[in-house]
Amino acid sequence: MRIGVPRETKPGESRIAVTPLAVRALRESGTDVAVETGAGAASGFEDREYLDAGAEIVSQPSEAWSADLVVKVKEPLPPEFPFLSESSTLFTFLHLAAFPALTEELLARRVTAVAYETVTSAGALPILRPMSEVAGILSIQVGARGLEKGCGGRGVLLPGTEGSPPGDVTVLGAGVAGRNAARIAARIGANVTILDVNPEKLVLADGECGGKVRTIRSTPGAVADAVRETDLLVSTVLVAGERAPRLVTREMIRSMRPGAVVVDVAIDQGGAIETSRPTTHAAPFYIEERVVHYCVTNMPAAVPRTSTQGLVTASLPYLLSFARQGVAGALRSDEGLLGGLNTYGGHVTCAGVAKAFGKPFLPPREAIK
Template identity: 55%
Template sequence: MLIGVPKEIKNNEYRVGLTPSSVAELIHNGHAVLVQTSAGLGSGLADEEYVAAGATIAGTASEIFERAEMIVKVKEPLAPERKMLRPGQILFTYLHLAPDLAQTKDLIASHATCIAYETVTSPYGGLPLLTPMSEVAGRLAPQAGAHCLEKGAGGRGVLLGGVPGVPAGEVIILGGGVSGTQAAIIALGMGANVTVVDRNPEALRRLALQFGTGVRTIFSTRSAVAEIVKRADLLIGAVLVPGAAAPKLVTRAMVATMKPGAVIVDIAIDQGGCCETSRPTTHSDPTYVVDGIVHYCVTNMPGAVARTSTFALNNATLPFVLALADKGLRAAVAADSHLRAGLNVYAGHVTCKPVAEAHGLEWVSAETALNMPPAVN
């Protein structure tokens, strides 16, 4: 199979779909890889490293989309990229379709086969291709929030760790999953007072076991969230419903009750955000203010630490890329129900139920769609 790796074009996105070592694995298995020139530079990976691994360098993205049987990316295709997709072509990347009707419609119209990293599942539970980036985003969130709390950045002028005689900052984390747990680790290490809110009793027990009395845990109800956000110097939204739009746990009325200059870092913004006042931002213009509260809602937070993120992502995605290339789409997804769970759009049909429900579109199960006549290139 010919695999294509275009350069990411999202604002300040420096990650790349495949590393040279991943390319070498694919070449070893008898495949060919086409990499757009400079695609890896943002992660410190030169074209020469890709050539040494066996890849061919392409000058433009259009050449890659025109020739490749499978496109391996990091972020969702933007409108110019979506126009280049072909019927039957495999797109393997993060998609986050539930809050993005325009992208969903374009992918349906393309008749491409679109597999989303974030809905691939694991036999051990969880989302193995989302986990590494959730870990990165979770660890970045207190760091980003701490900067936004500085007075010059529009914040309250609070140091999260405090100093002797001055209280530490209050960090409230909504969601005790992967990103929420990682955010708690870093916030606790910074010396903050940390509280994690979740509605899963098992998640709360796990957090209590992991952190002991160092982190407070609270069962999530509307009234509990409404009360606790008032205490936050830094509120981190780390809520996830796999494949679906994030629930709006924090209303605009709740935001208005927060301390002036407090900060919201909404990690869930890829899935629409968990605050009513959240809207997507970029690394070049990361924050805005609503009712005196600084909002940081960058949709590709891990892109800020591209080298770490690229290698962490490749460690997770490579086995699935190899399976798709070695076996072909139908055999690969037939053999692996967890990879099949990643199929979001196939032959003009939405095959991810939460995405279909989010947009009021018809849902066709992956099993049914795969038995339909395949699209023709």
């Protein structure tokens, strides 16, 4: 097998899908790896390190895209669509429920596309997890910045000071991203409320935060009340493979304190807030309904070294499985990896994507028979 690693083209995307250590492990398994020149530079990995690990450095993106297995971080953009073909497999974050045009291209070109975010293991999402952890931590960092007056915020310092109260933080969702957001906000001294429909997740969040957060069972009314009284709203709710559920209406945003901040972590799945729209690292904030919004679709790229290392640690076992068994063999042998199959031979093989676009769903096990 030959694995290709093209340079990322999404604005502000500075991660890479493999590290030199991962290349070495793949080479030891007998796999050739072609890395586009400069692909790792923004994450602190130079071409020379990949060469020393046994990779081939290629000068043209087409040389990386022509491999048997193409490994990326983010979804292909329109200039990359011509590289997509039936002859190769794509392994990356796809979030297809938010990208109808990309979905149509993958189907028309009969691409075998495996999405990091729908690969499962023991009921968890092992490749998405480290990026959710990073995004949750970052949400408090960027939210605090958004509250600064220079960004349009209401001028609140989340920890407070002697003589001034701490800020109020509301987190929607007690999954990995939500718990990390709540933990960081509580640690710096903010008043934190976290909401979820699952009481067990709320208990877990309370324990991880040392009992320093208020936990509330999520209902539309409870969400509306919490949103109205908060300085920073962090929304982390998503459903694997599907478009993020719309939890916060424009009316709720309009009820917020002027200069409050919204961070929509699930914007890469379409966002859970009615007033959200995708932004970039170059221009991350905008103001709507007098509320500052941060909706960057690739948040972890802000810390590419940490994010790349976490991502590759999670994805490498699957890359090695592809290398040793071939794409079809690896999919057949691992039900969790098979759950990552989103398109195959012109069919939608992810139930969430089929639901989002009203398309026929072909179970992945049937697709690869």
